[in-house]
Amino acid sequence: MxxxxxxxxxxxxxxxxxxxxxxxxxxxxxxxxxxxxxxxxxxxxxxxxxxxxxxxxxxxxxxxxxxxxxxxxxxxxxxxxxxxxxxxxxxxxxxxxxxxxxxxxxxxxxxxxxxxxxxxxxxxxxxxxxxxxxASEDLPLIGTTPVMERLRQTLHQVADADVDVLVEGETGAGKDVVANALHRWSHRAARPFVAVNCGALPETVIESELFGHEPGAFTGAQRKRVGRFEHAHGGTLFLDEIEAMSPALQVKLLRVLEAREITPLGTNEVRRVDVRMVAATKTDLPSLVRQGTFREDLYYRLHVVAVRVPPLRERREDVPLLFGHFLARAAKRFRREPPPLNATVRMRLEQHDWPGNVRELVHYAERVALGLDGGEAQPAAPGPAPQGTLPERVDAYEASLIREALAAAQGDVRSAIAALGLPRKTFYDKLRRHGIDQTRYRPA
The missing domain is CATH 3.40.50.2300 (Response regulator)
Incomplete structure (x- = not known):
């Protein structure tokens, strides 16, 4: 400043x-x-x-x-x-x-x-x-960091193409938001968006949920049920936690993806489905392929287009913007004015690693809106142990502080220098040493 x-x-x-x-x-x-x-x-x-x-x-x-x-x-x-x-x-x-x-x-x-x-x-x-x-519910993927700009650009490029997409990211990072954006930005937006959490459905019912069944197909099947694939006809089917699928169901899913046909339980009738599928995983699927728990052919069928949703710790500059959106939404929901941002809340927004990602930030904003958090500083969750020699760690930490200061100042050098307490020449020397381009942090 x-x-x-x-x-x-x-x-x-x-x-x-x-x-x-x-x-x-x-x-x-x-x-x-x-x-x-x-x-x-x-x-x-x-x-x-x-x-x-x-x-x-x-x-x-x-x-x-x-x-x-x-x-x-x-x-x-x-x-x-x-x-x-x-x-x-x-x-x-x-x-x-x-x-x-x-x-x-x-x-x-x-x-x-x-x-x-x-x-x-x-x-x-x-x-x-x-x-x-x-910000509003119609503004998905909030963020101004380069990684989020690239993600939005990629989604816009593939949204209107009838290609299946694999979304990778940690729990709470916003994979469902990405899937929803792909649907809303596509020509399928007027048709259904159907979401299924594969990890939340018991093995005994997931096949019926996906493909449907006819009356009498199994004990207790008294009425016909339209499966999620058929329900999503013309639209998008989002399969979250795809890694939770059993090997037997993976075979059937592969067949559906290749033929775009389903056969409900209890019938031999083959039905065509026009569905764009978005699958999401929080685990490393190649490692599951090597372990033999996930089919290699299904992985490559899903991996035609893969996008990665970065965790919050990789885009810290977006945290205040996201928090402002979630705080306003929570305050409106609880019918109260959004409280002002104090030093304790700001410190947590800057220093916490957010292992629960966007989901954790949403819950924190709700607590702040209710006046239940923000009075006392909360310790940041411990992150992974830094790698490298001590000088390398110090350099990496110094570079991260400079980037955070530039992001907070929106690329304004004088403000960043003031926040860091550095002489101007020293600041520019450090920019050159760490390869930091201050112009990247200026608003577009």
């Missing part, structure tokens, strides 16, 4: 700016309040520090104009001894702080850092509210 520093005294302005830059702050100096007002707006991602005594527009008038622009913009006033009473009155009106001359630079730096933290929370809350207003 930035510090806008305003002082008409060139010598004092230069000295204070130098002190703030040496402290790792990104500073933009202005020689007058008029010059600052020409550039500052309600989205300024930082703090304003201004001397009070200036010609034309003084610091108090500057503060009042900025307050009309954005009541939450922190303004710190630098006062002479005779201006302390005015500064106190300004604080009653909403100024963040005042620093009386002569002052220790550490006093000013401390006040700026606290104000920056407050500003960061305000802007993050605004961003979450904007995300909540724009």
């Amino acid at each position: 930035d510090v806008a520093f305003i002082d008409d005294d060139e010598t004092l302005r230069a000295a204070n700016v130098q002190s703030l830059v040496l402290a790792g702050l990104a500073v933009t100096p202005y020689p007058s309040a008029v010059a600052a007002l020409d550039e500052l707006d309600a989205d300024f991602p930082g703090v304003v520090v201004s001397d009070i005594r200036m010609p034309r527009v003084d610091g108090l008038e500057l503060f009042r104009r900025l307050k009309r622009l954005d009541p939450d913009l922190p303004v710190i006033l630098i006062t002479g001894h005779g201006d302390i009473a005015m500064a106190v009155d300004a604080m009653r009106e909403g100024a963040y702080d005042f620093v009386a001359k002569p002052f220790a630079v550490d006093r000013l730096i401390g006040s700026i850092r606290h104000a920056l933290e407050k500003r960061r929370l305000v802007l993050e809350n605004r961003a979450l509210r904007r995300a909540a207003e724009t």
Whole structure:
């Protein structure tokens, strides 16, 4: 984030700016309040520090104009001894702080850092509210990270093609959302989308569920049942946890996929089905093929097009956006206003590994909406042990922090530098060393 520093005294302005830059702050100096007002707006991602005594527009008038622009913009006033009473009155009106001359630079730096933290929370809350207003159930696969952009692009490319798709991803990553998107973005959108969790159905009923049965086909089959394949005719059949299918059922599924024909239990009648199938798995199917528990021919039949849904830990920059959407949805469901994002919630969003992925984030948003979470910091779940030598681990961690800072700042270098507390030259040196392109983090 930035510090806008305003002082008409060139010598004092230069000295204070130098002190703030040496402290790792990104500073933009202005020689007058008029010059600052020409550039500052309600989205300024930082703090304003201004001397009070200036010609034309003084610091108090500057503060009042900025307050009309954005009541939450922190303004710190630098006062002479005779201006302390005015500064106190300004604080009653909403100024963040005042620093009386002569002052220790550490006093000013401390006040700026606290104000920056407050500003960061305000802007993050605004961003979450904007995300909540724009996101809806019709916006699947929320995220702006490169991996999510590539996933959406791939889905758009194959959605309208009559090709079966294998969706791979961890539990809770959103494989069902991907399957639904493939259906809604295809020419089959007006026809049924039928979902079946293969792992949730007992072996004794899954064949009937998929292919249907006629009356008397087995004990208890008193009425005809239309199977899921037939029900999905013209649309999409989503088979989740495909790895849970028995070898015998895998054979029958392979036959259906190759011929697009089913034979319900209790009849010899062959029925044609026009179905686009999307299968999903949370396990490594090639390893199951090697173990002999999953048919190799079925795997390759499903693997014509395969897409992988990344876990949340691989797209941490998307977590606040997703959280804002889920928080607004939960608040609407519970008929209450979405609570503001505090430091504890923000810390969890940034540091937690989310082993339960999107599903875990949804439940966390619901607890926050109900006021049941967010008061105390929760320890992050332990991740896998890092690999490599100690210098390699340190480099990897440093690179991840830089990427997170750039993502949070939407590619704004000054904001990232301020958040990291690095000198500008050091920051650019680290970008080159880690091969990080800061332009990738700017909004499209």
